[in-house]
Amino acid sequence: MFKEFAQGLWITFKHLSPKYRTTVEYPKQRLQPSERFRGLHRLVLQHDREKCVGCYLCPTVCPAKCITVETAENDKGEKYPKVYKIDLLRCIFCGYCVEACPVEAIEMTGNYELANYKREDFEFTKERLLK
Amino acid sequence: MVTLTIDGKQITVPRTATIYEAAMQAGVEIPVLCYAKKLLPYGACRVCLVEVEQMKGRLIPSCTTPVTEGMIVRSSSAEINKVRKTVLEFLLVNHVLDCPVCDKAGECDLQDLAYDFDCCSNRFEGVKFDLPKDEVNPLIERNMNRCVLCGKCVRVCDEIVGYGSYSFINRGFETKIATAFDRGLNCEFCGQCVSMCPVGAILPRPFKFKARPWQLKEVDSVCGYCGNGCTVTFGVLKNKVETIRFNDKNGVNDGNLCVRGRFGYSFINSKDRLTQPLLRKNGQLVPATWDEALAAVATGLQQAQAAKGVGILAGARLTNEEFFLLKNLAKTLGTENIDHSGGECYKGVTEGLLATLGVTASTGTYPQVEDAEAILCIRSDFYETHPVFGMVVNQAVKRREANLFVISDKKGKFAKLPGAKTLLTKPGTEVNVLNAMAFVLLDENIAVTEGVEGIAELKAALAAYTPEAVEAQTGVDAELIRVSARRMVAAKCAAILLAYGVPYASQSREIAVAAANLALLTGIAGREGSGLYLCGEKANSQGAIDLGILPGSGALGSSAMLAGQVDALYVIAEDPLSVYPNRGALEAALKKIPFLVVQDIFLSPTAELAHVVLPATSYAEKDGTFTNAERRIQRVRPGVPSPGEAQADGAIFAQLDARLGGKIAYTGIEAIFAAIEPYREIDFSSIGAQGTVWGGENLSLSRRKVQAVQGQSPVDGLVLVTGSALYHNGTLSTHASGPNAVEHEAYLEFGREDAAALQVKEGEIVTLKGNGAEIKIKVKVGQRLPKGVLFAPYHFASAGLNRIWHGAAVTPVQVSK
Numbered sequence: 038m039f040k041e042f043a044q045g046l047w048i049t050f051k052h053l054s055p056k057y058r059t060t061v062e063y064p065k066q067r068l069q070p071s072e073r074f075r076g077l078h079r080l081v082l083q084h085d086r087e088k089c090v091g092c093y094l095c096p097t098v099c100p101a102k103c104i105t106v107e108t109a110e111n112d113k114g115e116k117y118p119k120v121y122k123i124d125l126l127r128c129i130f131c132g133y134c135v136e137a138c139p140v141e142a143i144e145m146t147g148n149y150e151l152a153n154y155k156r157e158d159f160e161f162t163k164e165r166l167l168k
Numbered sequence: 169m170v171t172l173t174i175d176g177k178q179i180t181v182p183r184t185a186t187i188y189e190a191a192m193q194a195g196v197e198i199p200v201l202c203y204a205k206k207l208l209p210y211g212a213c214r215v216c217l218v219e220v221e222q223m224k225g226r227l228i229p230s231c232t233t234p235v236t237e238g239m240i241v242r243s244s245s246a247e248i249n250k251v252r253k254t255v256l257e258f259l260l261v262n263h264v265l266d267c268p269v270c271d272k273a274g275e276c277d278l279q280d281l282a283y284d285f286d287c288c289s290n291r292f293e294g295v296k297f298d299l300p301k302d303e304v305n306p307l308i309e310r311n312m313n314r315c316v317l318c319g320k321c322v323r324v325c326d327e328i329v330g331y332g333s334y335s336f337i338n339r340g341f342e343t344k345i346a347t348a349f350d351r352g353l354n355c356e357f358c359g360q361c362v363s364m365c366p367v368g369a370i371l372p373r374p375f376k377f378k379a380r381p382w383q384l385k386e387v388d389s390v391c392g393y394c395g396n397g398c399t400v401t402f403g404v405l406k407n408k409v410e411t412i413r414f415n416d417k418n419g420v421n422d423g424n425l426c427v428r429g430r431f432g433y434s435f436i437n438s439k440d441r442l443t444q445p446l447l448r449k450n451g452q453l454v455p456a457t458w459d460e461a462l463a464a465v466a467t468g469l470q471q472a473q474a475a476k477g478v479g480i481l482a483g484a485r486l487t488n489e490e491f492f493l494l495k496n497l498a499k500t501l502g503t504e505n506i507d508h509s510g511g512e513c514y515k516g517v518t519e520g521l522l523a524t525l526g527v528t529a530s531t532g533t534y535p536q537v538e539d540a541e542a543i544l545c546i547r548s549d550f551y552e553t554h555p556v557f558g559m560v561v562n563q564a565v566k567r568r569e570a571n572l573f574v575i576s577d578k579k580g581k582f583a584k585l586p587g588a589k590t591l592l593t594k595p596g597t598e599v600n601v602l603n604a605m606a607f608v609l610l611d612e613n614i615a616v617t618e619g620v621e622g623i624a625e626l627k628a629a630l631a632a633y634t635p636e637a638v639e640a641q642t643g644v645d646a647e648l649i650r651v652s653a654r655r656m657v658a659a660k661c662a663a664i665l666l667a668y669g670v671p672y673a674s675q676s677r678e679i680a681v682a683a684a685n686l687a688l689l690t691g692i693a694g695r696e697g698s699g700l701y702l703c704g705e706k707a708n709s710q711g712a713i714d715l716g717i718l719p720g721s722g723a724l725g726s727s728a729m730l731a732g733q734v735d736a737l738y739v740i741a742e743d744p745l746s747v748y749p750n751r752g753a754l755e756a757a758l759k760k761i762p763f764l765v766v767q768d769i770f771l772s773p774t775a776e777l778a779h780v781v782l783p784a785t786s787y788a789e790k791d792g793t794f795t796n797a798e799r800r801i802q803r804v805r806p807g808v809p810s811p812g813e814a815q816a817d818g819a820i821f822a823q824l825d826a827r828l829g830g831k832i833a834y835t836g837i838e839a840i841f842a843a844i845e846p847y848r849e850i851d852f853s854s855i856g857a858q859g860t861v862w863g864g865e866n867l868s869l870s871r872r873k874v875q876a877v878q879g880q881s882p883v884d885g886l887v888l889v890t891g892s893a894l895y896h897n898g899t900l901s902t903h904a905s906g907p908n909a910v911e912h913e914a915y916l917e918f919g920r921e922d923a924a925a926l927q928v929k930e931g932e933i934v935t936l937k938g939n940g941a942e943i944k945i946k947v948k949v950g951q952r953l954p955k956g957v958l959f960a961p962y963h964f965a966s967a968g969l970n971r972i973w974h975g976a977a978v979t980p981v982q983v984s985k
Contacts, residue, residue, distance in 0.1 A: 092269065
């Protein structure tokens with residue numbers, strides 16, 4: 038019985054050694070998320086404008102209804118999103134918007150540091166999403 | 169009737185039906201691209217192929233094949249689906265795949281079919297179209313890269329609109345839809361092609377890139393422009409009317425609309441709308457609260473009623489319920505000086521009809537005109553005042569070969585219809601021609617005289633109106649008068665159409681009586697399938713007449729009120745200063761009226777003179793009913809909330825009534841409707857998608873008495889006639905960007921001969937003098953007008969045409985550069 042007790046404690050002590058430590062000392066240390074991680078969205082740039090053509094599929098598919106798109110015609114007669122807004126407080130990071138996009142104009146990045154102080158700061162406008 | 173089997177379902181359909189129509193009736197869905205209910209079968213797309221047991225070995229296009237007895241049809245099978253998919257693949261070879269930026273996506277027939285038939289890849293390869301887009305005009309955008317050559321636009325423009333703007337050009341793979349010489353569109357801009365296009369090849373430009381169809385809330389209502397009463401379906405996004413949606417299920421217009429109905433909605437969202445009451449303080453109109461404004465109106469009206477009296481002038485764009493409340497308000501005030509737009513025109517028409525037929529409305533309904541064998545239009549402007557009714561006439565003439573006769577002072581659109589005969593009169597002499605037609609009927613003993621009173625008197629009075637005498641006077645060929653009179657009486661079903669409104673005030677009683685005489689002598693009035701149609705200029709002109717928004721006996725009519733014979737004038741939804749005859753006198757009179765209240769949606773020139781201005785709501789913000797020109801009562805539903813503090817006219821009347829001591833309050837639209845006496849037999853809840861026609865399909869006459877009326881002698885020299893322009897209606901449409909995009913300012917139209925004689929060119933500014941006034945106006949040269957006749961539309965306040973036009977049918981004028 039003592040043997041089993043020692044064996045059990047050994048596992049406990051083993052995990053005290055730095056080799057087995059799983060805690061990450063954030064923010065001194067940051068993990069690299071996987072490539073398929075679904076963090077903050079990004080709008081893709083193409084030449085001088087966003088790649089987005091304003092097809093409205095992302096706001097349509099969004100289960101949380103957090104995407105606002107308003108389209109207009111630019112000088113070249115092309116359709117572009119005059120307004121593109123994501124309300125991050127509502128977003129559930131499901132990634133459907135990325136999946137629905139016919140032109141791969143929206144991606145999800147590895148950025149998971151999304152805490153903020155004010156509600157307004159959670160509204161990601163086109164300009165912020167293009168960065 | 170023919171009985172056939174479709175997918176195992178047995179169905180009995182009329183002999184004239186096609187397999188597709190039978191399938192629809194049986195509830196079997198067959199995919200289509202080129203089929204439209206209102207167009208003739210065409211068979212262009214080959215998507216609707218079906219198998220017929222009796223015609224084995226090949227597939228049959230269901231939309232063009234008539235049914236036969238005992239037919240056994242299969243609407244889908246592995247083979248049919250394979251063929252349909254191949255057809256779609258062929259279409260998609262050259263079709264650009266820009267669904268993400270195409271506004272049609274979401275309601276595109278091709279997209280839906282590609283999805284249904286799983287067209288993920290294409291076995292055929294080809295170069296995608298790269299044709300130039302027509303983005304020149306501001307209303308209709310054409311992108312022929314997306315066209316599937318179904319020909320619906322070509323057909324609707326030809327069969328229904330009767331304009332023929334489009335056709336197929338080139339051959340084979342190069343085939344495309346284009347206008348003459350492949351230039352930009354220059355047409356009526358009714359947008360029928362937009363509504364028909366199954367793909368995104370023809371789109372409404374004002375709605376370009378605004379929203380997706382599935383985001384829009386659809387509200388069925390009735391168009392607020394002319395008296396035709398077309399159903400419009402607002403496409404509402406975020407409390408804003410963004411577009412008018414295609415809807416052929418409701419109403420009487422089959423989804424047909426004109427430029428005003430389809431593109432004239434933008435005034436609803438206009439920034440210039442009145443949003444709060446205005447009160448005149450120290451000579452300036454300043455914003456006030458509703459309480460202040462209503463208190464001012466109540467005291468002002470009460471004081472005036474104690475003195476010379478109050479006059480009420482309402483526009484005919486109010487709902488029936490609002491007219492009822494207005495009438496209540498007038499009763500509370502104790503005034504009978506109440507009239508509605510059109511000045512004396514409506515009064516004249518109503519009196520004329522009452523004296524002859526004993527009714528004050530059209531005696532038939534629109535669908536009957538489609539089957540009419542002969543149609544007589546009084547004024548070619550008829551197409552311009554009521555374009556969608558005009559489309560019904562087009563169909564009667566083009567499809568059923570109806571004989572069309574037009575009595576008019578210009579050769580308008582109707583004159584170009586196949587077989588149409590224009591009785592081109594000198595302006596203002598329509599009554600003479602109508603009298604001559606009545607003379608022919610009586611002279612040749614072909615008139616229907618049974619049960620008609622006053623024949624002998626009429627015969628005696630018409631002695632001077634022999635066709636020859638009238639020819640000498642009006643210039644209309646005597647033989648043509650005879651032919652048209654004979655044809656009108658011989659036709660089994662016939663229609664007489666008469667438009668009326670503000671610009672047609674002159675001789676309105678005479679024209680109404682002469683038209684009614686003819687309707688009686690030909691037997692048209694009161695006969696099944698035939699009718700005399702009186703088409704009011706505004707959305708609820710008929711409602712205003714039904715509800716008696718007319719001066720009581722001995723009370724003042726609009727012209728007396730506007731001449732300043734009252735101490736207070738309450739003007740609702742009307743802008744007399746801009747469009748009523750004789751602006752100079754009007755201005756002076758209105759300035760002298762001690763208390764002027766204007767209730768409108770814009771700060772009109774009349775409102776600028778007011779002591780109190782009350783902000784009201786447009787038809788898109790109202791709840792209630794309109795009665796159209798064929799007596800159809802239809803529901804008007806609010807699509808958007810009213811801007812700012814603006815209130816519905818009815819709510820304003822109710823509040824004023826309460827302040828003035830009125831005792832009755834109503835709980836809602838339904839309660840008000842139930843109290844409307846002339847409509848007491850109609851249950852509000854029974855007014856369905858098609859509306860309810862009061863008085864039945866053919867109104868029975870309460871009297872048949874012909875009366876003699878005298879025509880006018882023509883005015884020699886250069887004369888001006890005014891009227892409605894196709895793109896506008898009243899002054900309301902001049903606030904809408906759609907109609908303004910086509911025509912945004914007043915013009916003076918010359919015939920080619922006059923233009924050459926006076927050496928004026930299109931676009932030039934000339935001085936027009938007449939009746940002691942002169943205005944500057946832009947020249948337009950057209951082919952409609954005979955020599956010596958000039959035309960100017962009356963809608964535009966800025967041109968000041970009503971300084972020259974004093975209400976007469978013809979105004980002698982001089983033109984100088």
